[in-house]
Every structure is written in C-alpha cells, then in structure tokens.
Amino acid sequence: MTIPARLPRFRGTLHDPRTATVAGRLLGIAVLLCFLTGLISHYLQEPPALFSGHLPTRPVSGYRVTQGLHIVSGIAAVPLLLVKLWTVYPQLFQWPPVRSVAHALERLSIAVLVAGTLLELFIGLLNTVQWYPWPFGFRQVHWALAWVITGSLLIHLGVKAPTIAQYWRRRARPLPVPGGAAGAAGADDTNRTAPDGSDVDADADRRALVWGLAAAVGAVTLVTAGQSVTPLKDLALLSPRDPDAGPQGLPVNRTAHAAGISRAAVRNWRLYVGGPRPYELTLRQLRAMPQHSVELPIACVEGWSKSAHWEGVRIRDLLARAGVEDGARLRIVSLETRGGYGVTEMDSAYTRDGLTLLALRLNGQVLSPDHGYPARVIAPDRPGVLQTKWVTRLEVLA
Incomplete structure (x- = not known):
C-alpha cells in the first residue's frame, strides 16, 4: 500500500493495538458504570408501569450513591476518552480511507461512537453546573444518546473482537512505521526486543502512559467528587457545588x-x-x-x-x-x-x-x-x- 506524501507519518511507539486495547478497557469500565447508574437515575425519575408499587426505598442513600457514581464515572471518562482517541487517531489517515462496504460501515459506526460520546460527556458536564446553552431538552437527549452510544459500541466491539482478544494481555510487537525504511530510520533502530519478541521501550512507555492516565483520573475525581462523597469535600476544588453552602x-x-x-x-x-x-x-x-x-x-x-x-x-x-x-x-x-x-x-x-x-x-x-x-x-x-x-x-x- 502506497501512502501519499502529503499524509502525516506517525513514529510514536504507542499508536498501536496493545495501547488502544489497554486504554479501551479502562474507558469501557467507566462507560459501563456511567450507563448502568444512568439507567437507575432515569427509571427512578420516570418509572415504567411495570415497577409501580415496587420502587426501592432502601437503602435510603441508594440514589445518592448511584448518582454520585454516575457523575464521577462520567468525569473520569473524559481523560480516558482523550487518551483512547490519541492512541488511534493515526487511523484517520489510512489510505485509501475506505477499502470496502464493510470497512465503510465500520468507520461510520466509529464516527457515530466518537461523536456521540464526546457530545454526551460535554452536555453532561454542563448539566453539573446547570448551564444549558442549547435549544433541546437535556434529559431526553442525554437518554437517547446513551442508547446510540451503546449500540455503536456493541458494533465496534463485534468488529474489533479479534484484535481485542489478541492484544488483551499480550504485549504488542512494534508496528512498521509508514513510509518504508527511510521513514523508519532512527525510529526503531534503538528499540530493544525482549525474548518474547515484544518491544521493551514500548512497554516502558505504555506503563508510563497508564500511570499518567491513572494520575489524571485520580486528580479529576478527587477535586470534583467531594460534592457527593463527604470525606472528600475539603478537596472538591472544582466541584460546582459546595454541599455545606446554602440556607x-x-x-x-x-x-x-x-x-x-x-x-x-x-x-x-x-x-x-x-x-x-x-x-x-x-x-x-x-x-x-x-x-x-x-x-x-x-x-x-x-x-x-x-x-x-x-x-x-x-x-x-x-x-x-x-x-x-x-x-x-x-x-x-x-x-x-x-x-x-x-x-x-x-x-x-x-x-x-x-x-x-x-x-x-x-x-x-x-x-x-x-x-x-x-x-x-x-x-x-x-x-x-x-x-x-x-x-x-x-x-x-x-
């Protein structure tokens, strides 16, 4: 496959399937937790007739816990999503951009997934500060987007299942750098290879990325979760609400x-x-x-x-x-x-x-x-x- 000269070349060691899989499973945990707690919130606000007379009143703090987890997991998903997109964005520069009908459908599902997730997190963050600069109803659109994201995510997981299974635990071998030997010169020559064939430098970089990501997620959680997690209230520097402030x-x-x-x-x-x-x-x-x-x-x-x-x-x-x-x-x-x-x-x-x-x-x-x-x-x-x-x-x- 010949890559046109005008397209960028990516020499980073972490734009690879293994890193994408690691970031993806962390993001998946946050999205799943956010989705499940969102279901609870929606059905407590608008219970189906099937639940009539059977809504839970215990534990008395049940909604406090689930809605707190919903907001915390949604905020934590922001840095996780940004890192996930960073690992895979070179795929946007594939050539040719569409290779078949199936490939076109795959890329379309990814476009829906990414756009829907970005919009969902964006309007969710603005909801925490009660700012609604859009003409549509927040709760209805937030609910609908959750299902659109879930559907497109299931399609994406189905398409990528072989790659995910291959790189779930296995270390990734270094990928060839686009542009041939000339483009790779100076990029891979210094990499060290372990006995199992994995790239030692890439593994070290990946661990550093994961630790940095953990620090970012931990930081945004600590400075926002105090509005619902009482022991953390003194650290809630970026929380839109102080739970002690008010009449x-x-x-x-x-x-x-x-x-x-x-x-x-x-x-x-x-x-x-x-x-x-x-x-x-x-x-x-x-x-x-x-x-x-x-x-x-x-x-x-x-x-x-x-x-x-x-x-x-x-x-x-x-x-x-x-x-x-x-x-x-x-x-x-x-x-x-x-x-x-x-x-x-x-x-x-x-x-x-x-x-x-x-x-x-x-x-x-x-x-x-x-x-x-x-x-x-x-x-x-x-x-x-x-x-x-x-x-x-x-x-x-x-």
Missing part, C-alpha cells in the same frame, strides 16, 4: 424567587389531601398533627448530595386521614409557577414508607422559603428533583 446548611438548586413563589400564595396557603374523604389543612393544623423526625439525604441529578435532619408529618398518616390506609400513588402539586417539576408523581412504595414526610422543618428550623416553606416532600432513595417544594396538593391517583 440551613443545605444547597439550593432553585430559589423561591426563581420558582415564582409569591408572598400572597404562601400567606393564604392550604394543603389539600385527596382520597375517599378529602380535606384541607392550614399550616397551624398541619403542625398540630403528630410530627416525626428522619435523617435523609437530598441527592440531585447534578451530582451533589448531603444528608439532613427533617421533621414533619408522615405522608401515610395524611392519606390515612383521607381514608387511604395502605398508601397510594400520588400527584403532588407545588405552588411554583415556573419550572419543570411543579407537578410530580410519587409511587405507592414511597407513600406507605414511614420515612416519607411532608417536611415542615429542616435541621431544627422552620423551612426557609428557598427550601420549600411552608411544606415540602422528603422521601428515601428518591431523586432530588422529585422532592417537591412548596407543596399545596396531594391528589390520590388510581
């Missing part, structure tokens, strides 16, 4: 002002509870009911989380008073006039759980306006976007 010692994603909560709406607040015997309560009446205390975390999709002390009335007690004895699916309506989660639904697995409260107090104080005064939902193992604030109606669903 009553808890961060706020959206303030009362941003949600359009007026003083008049709060001043005339009533809680409506539906059921066979529907009723309304004033705040004074709600406070007169038996109060319960729980220690539960708030865990948001952006990756930050923190445990807090909550006090309020159990949802199941409110429903029992309305004639619903064993929990029910609820539609929860907020006073907010701006935002995407003014109306949410709660599965019966949560409403029958004794830890699920209509909270009135946070960390020993009456809820601040930004934390949902006069009343908000708090439930175990539930995404933060569904822990509805400024609740005004609990409507029983069939």
Whole structure:
C-alpha cells in the first residue's frame, strides 16, 4: 500500500493495538458504570408501569450513591476518552480511507461512537453546573444518546473482537512505521526486543502512559467528587457545588424567587389531601398533627448530595386521614409557577414508607422559603428533583 506524501507519518511507539486495547478497557469500565447508574437515575425519575408499587426505598442513600457514581464515572471518562482517541487517531489517515462496504460501515459506526460520546460527556458536564446553552431538552437527549452510544459500541466491539482478544494481555510487537525504511530510520533502530519478541521501550512507555492516565483520573475525581462523597469535600476544588453552602446548611438548586413563589400564595396557603374523604389543612393544623423526625439525604441529578435532619408529618398518616390506609400513588402539586417539576408523581412504595414526610422543618428550623416553606416532600432513595417544594396538593391517583 502506497501512502501519499502529503499524509502525516506517525513514529510514536504507542499508536498501536496493545495501547488502544489497554486504554479501551479502562474507558469501557467507566462507560459501563456511567450507563448502568444512568439507567437507575432515569427509571427512578420516570418509572415504567411495570415497577409501580415496587420502587426501592432502601437503602435510603441508594440514589445518592448511584448518582454520585454516575457523575464521577462520567468525569473520569473524559481523560480516558482523550487518551483512547490519541492512541488511534493515526487511523484517520489510512489510505485509501475506505477499502470496502464493510470497512465503510465500520468507520461510520466509529464516527457515530466518537461523536456521540464526546457530545454526551460535554452536555453532561454542563448539566453539573446547570448551564444549558442549547435549544433541546437535556434529559431526553442525554437518554437517547446513551442508547446510540451503546449500540455503536456493541458494533465496534463485534468488529474489533479479534484484535481485542489478541492484544488483551499480550504485549504488542512494534508496528512498521509508514513510509518504508527511510521513514523508519532512527525510529526503531534503538528499540530493544525482549525474548518474547515484544518491544521493551514500548512497554516502558505504555506503563508510563497508564500511570499518567491513572494520575489524571485520580486528580479529576478527587477535586470534583467531594460534592457527593463527604470525606472528600475539603478537596472538591472544582466541584460546582459546595454541599455545606446554602440556607440551613443545605444547597439550593432553585430559589423561591426563581420558582415564582409569591408572598400572597404562601400567606393564604392550604394543603389539600385527596382520597375517599378529602380535606384541607392550614399550616397551624398541619403542625398540630403528630410530627416525626428522619435523617435523609437530598441527592440531585447534578451530582451533589448531603444528608439532613427533617421533621414533619408522615405522608401515610395524611392519606390515612383521607381514608387511604395502605398508601397510594400520588400527584403532588407545588405552588411554583415556573419550572419543570411543579407537578410530580410519587409511587405507592414511597407513600406507605414511614420515612416519607411532608417536611415542615429542616435541621431544627422552620423551612426557609428557598427550601420549600411552608411544606415540602422528603422521601428515601428518591431523586432530588422529585422532592417537591412548596407543596399545596396531594391528589390520590388510581
């Protein structure tokens, strides 16, 4: 195969199948972890009818752990992806660029895989800082891209399976340098060869690359994971959220002002509870009911989380008073006039759980306006976007 003179020649020892396989399996672990925890996040936010009544409420910090892993693995995937692309980018300069229909389909699947993964990580990183400079809905596109990436990755693994199997553990022999003997002069002459035929210098370079990659992944993890991993919070220099910063010692994603909560709406607040015997309560009446205390975390999709002390009335007690004895699916309506989660639904697995409260107090104080005064939902193992604030109606669903 003759390579046109205008194409670049690559003399690096690490643009080889062995290095690509090493980087690829590390990236694969991060992508798999990110995908699986993303599934959990999606299905807890939009549970299929099949899961009705069976959503997990234990462990109470389950969503905190899985969403934290989702963000951490997504951030760790960035340097892993960059190194993987660096090992294989000389393949972009193959000549001829397409050798057959099958080869064209292979390169197309790789293009989809690379473009989809880069876009997925890019919009995911911007989501952690709640910046959405695009016209489409983040969550829907993020979900769809995950499946596009998974499909193209499976195709890529199928095509490359023989190469991956060959270089999974075996050391790679040095590859010929494009351009013939003249191009190789001075590039391979000094390489040392081990008894098994492997390139000793390439192996040393590869180990250095892997250690450098581990350091990069470790660094980005240490300086960002503290927003959800409490022991690392003092190292979270690049975390978009400080879990200790906020009213009553808890961060706020959206303030009362941003949600359009007026003083008049709060001043005339009533809680409506539906059921066979529907009723309304004033705040004074709600406070007169038996109060319960729980220690539960708030865990948001952006990756930050923190445990807090909550006090309020159990949802199941409110429903029992309305004639619903064993929990029910609820539609929860907020006073907010701006935002995407003014109306949410709660599965019966949560409403029958004794830890699920209509909270009135946070960390020993009456809820601040930004934390949902006069009343908000708090439930175990539930995404933060569904822990509805400024609740005004609990409507029983069939």
